[in-house]
Amino acid sequence: MKVIIMGCGRVGAQLAAMLDAEGHKVTVLDNDTYSFRRLPSTFGGTAIFGNGIDQESLRKAGIEDADVFVAVTQGDNRNVMACQIAKHIFNVPRAMCRIYDPLREEMYGQLGLETISPTKVFARLLKEKIEG
Amino acid sequence: MYIIVVGGGRVGYYLLKGLLNEGHEVLLLEKDARICAAITEEMGSVCYRGDGCEAATLGEVGASRADMLVAVTGDDADNLVACQVANHKYHVPRTIARIRNPQNEVLFKRLGIDVTVSTTNIILEVIEREVPTHPLTRLLTIEEKKLVIVDVRIAPESSTVGKAVKELALPAESKLVLVIPLKGDAHVPTGSTVLRGGDQVIAVTTPELREALQDALMGVPKKAQKK
Numbered sequence: 001m002k003v004i005i006m007g008c009g010r011v012g013a014q015l016a017a018m019l020d021a022e023g024h025k026v027t028v029l030d031n032d033t034y035s036f037r038r039l040p041s042t043f044g045g046t047a048i049f050g051n052g053i054d055q056e057s058l059r060k061a062g063i064e065d066a067d068v069f070v071a072v073t074q075g076d077n078r079n080v081m082a083c084q085i086a087k088h089i090f091n092v093p094r095a096m097c098r099i100y101d102p103l104r105e106e107m108y109g110q111l112g113l114e115t116i117s118p119t120k121v122f123a124r125l126l127k128e129k130i131e132g
Numbered sequence: 133m134y135i136i137v138v139g140g141g142r143v144g145y146y147l148l149k150g151l152l153n154e155g156h157e158v159l160l161l162e163k164d165a166r167i168c169a170a171i172t173e174e175m176g177s178v179c180y181r182g183d184g185c186e187a188a189t190l191g192e193v194g195a196s197r198a199d200m201l202v203a204v205t206g207d208d209a210d211n212l213v214a215c216q217v218a219n220h221k222y223h224v225p226r227t228i229a230r231i232r233n234p235q236n237e238v239l240f241k242r243l244g245i246d247v248t249v250s251t252t253n254i255i256l257e258v259i260e261r262e263v264p265t266h267p268l269t270r271l272l273t274i275e276e277k278k279l280v281i282v283d284v285r286i287a288p289e290s291s292t293v294g295k296a297v298k299e300l301a302l303p304a305e306s307k308l309v310l311v312i313p314l315k316g317d318a319h320v321p322t323g324s325t326v327l328r329g330g331d332q333v334i335a336v337t338t339p340e341l342r343e344a345l346q347d348a349l350m351g352v353p354k355k356a357q358k359k
Contacts, residue, residue: 053208077212078209080212080216088239103188103221104187107216107221
């Protein structure tokens with residue numbers, strides 16, 4: 001599978017490394033090249049400097065034939081916008097994004113994006129642990 | 133009308149003032165407490181501190197009864213999300229977004245934002261209209277009908293000078309609606325109207341046929357023909 005990951009933070013870098021190790025074709029996009037330090041030395045994919053809400057950068061990252069687009073930058077709104085570009089402009093089959101705000105996460109889920117709210121997931125995990 | 137403005141930068145500030153002057157009920161949403169305090173001190177309680185992209189904030193300010201939301205922060209993604217939340221969650225009937233990257237116009241329209249305002253595009257349009265070297269300028273776009281109204285100046289050296297309108301190879305969807313000569317009154321052209329150098333022709337066409345219309349009206353410059 002060809003996967004584009006926008007945002008090379010801890011989550012983005014780890015996901016990229018895992019998918020790469022399993023043999024997927026991975027491209028990571030970040031607007032700060034310093035964040036590529038998080039990629040392991042064994043990483044065999046591509047790391048590209050660019051802004052994921054800019055269509056030119058996305059094209060450079062090869063979005064036109066990507067199977068999955070994942071947006072995991074710190075900004076909810078940037079993630080949401082990039083995902084919608086992937087889905088509605090480039091027709092990427094699967095567009096997934098992280099949205100911290102649970103209300104926005106729910107809404108964009110209804111609008112057809114594959115959304116994950118770490119806030120909701122983590123709070124639930126903690127609650128389950130506490131209640132044993 | 134109840135209008136929510138998102139973003140208290142310069143654009144938001146003057147927009148708020150203007151809308152209040154026109155007698156609308158307006159509320160400005162701004163994240164920065166200091167900006168909020170300054171606006172409240174100057175104009176009264178018309179500013180609410182909060183993130184206009186957050187569904188909860190929009191709920192608190194009664195977005196469900198708003199007639200319009202205008203997002204004018206300096207960030208295209210923020211403006212997009214504020215409009216989408218207003219539209220999908222609170223059914224605000226009209227949303228307007230400011231955009232900085234002109235490329236985003238297509239995306240925003242496709243995602244249901246009613247109106248986008250791009251400063252870059254506005255300045256480009258003004259240049260197109262104001263700079264006389266450009267032979268064809270777009271005056272107005274009628275989006276629903278996919279038509280544009282254009283203004284073409286017939287250069288004195290055009291090969292079409294002295295020809296009648298019926299002799300021109302105009303594209304099928306194009307119509308000439310008005311001829312404004314250098315001297316004399318504007319008139320509605322007929323098939324026998326003869327083009328003169330300096331004429332200003334107002335025409336209706338489709339965006340795709342603009343160049344074809346320009347070629348038909350301007351012909352090839354006489355100098356180029358001789359060569």
